[in-house]
Amino acid sequence: xxxxxxxxxxxxxxxxxxxxxxxxxxxxxxxxxxxxxxxxxxxxxxxxxxxxxxxxxxxxxxxxxxxxxxxxxxxxxxxxxxxxxxxxxxxxxxxxxxxxxxxxxxxxxxxxxxxxxxxxxxxxxxxxxxxxxxxxxxxxxxxxxxxxxxxxxxx
Numbered sequence: 001x002x003x004x005x006x007x008x009x010x011x012x013x014x015x016x017x018x019x020x021x022x023x024x025x026x027x028x029x030x031x032x033x034x035x036x037x038x039x040x041x042x043x044x045x046x047x048x049x050x051x052x053x054x055x056x057x058x059x060x061x062x063x064x065x066x067x068x069x070x071x072x073x074x075x076x077x078x079x080x081x082x083x084x085x086x087x088x089x090x091x092x093x094x095x096x097x098x099x100x101x102x103x104x105x106x107x108x109x110x111x112x113x114x115x116x117x118x119x120x121x122x123x124x125x126x127x128x129x130x131x132x133x134x135x136x137x138x139x140x141x142x143x144x145x146x147x148x149x150x151x152x153x154x155x
Contacts, residue, residue, distance in 0.1 A: 002129035
């Protein structure tokens with residue numbers, strides 16, 4: 001099955017700070033155009049626990065889940081069950097989800113290496129996920145999202 005990554009960036013701050021920013025501050029750095037529902041999105045949230053929802057929140061209070069937390073190991077590791085298919089529609093069936101693993105390790109003097117690997121992309125459809133992987137691996141996919149996180153940590 002197709003995958004994206006592993007991709008790596010180095011951000012300012014300790015693993016504790018980077019993990020907290022990645023999870024607690026998701027709404028501050030996640031790209032606004034990457035909302036999945038038909039409403040105007042005002043926030044993105046991640047519930048900090050195994051089974052927690054990763055949710056976009058619309059201006060009218062409507063919430064749409066687009067991932068679930070499978071592994072919660074602060075400050076080292078986060079694994080999500082990714083529920084957005086290549087057609088940009090949420091996938092409610094657990095068997096049709098892919099996996100996003102993000103790790104946080106100390107790097108240099110006061111930095112953190114953030115490593116992201118998005119696997120099992122074929123679970124979303126009939127093919128092996130290569131086309132979806134190409135999109136997610138493009139300059140408008142995970143590399144851009146990680147760059148936005150890097151910029152957030154630099155501010």
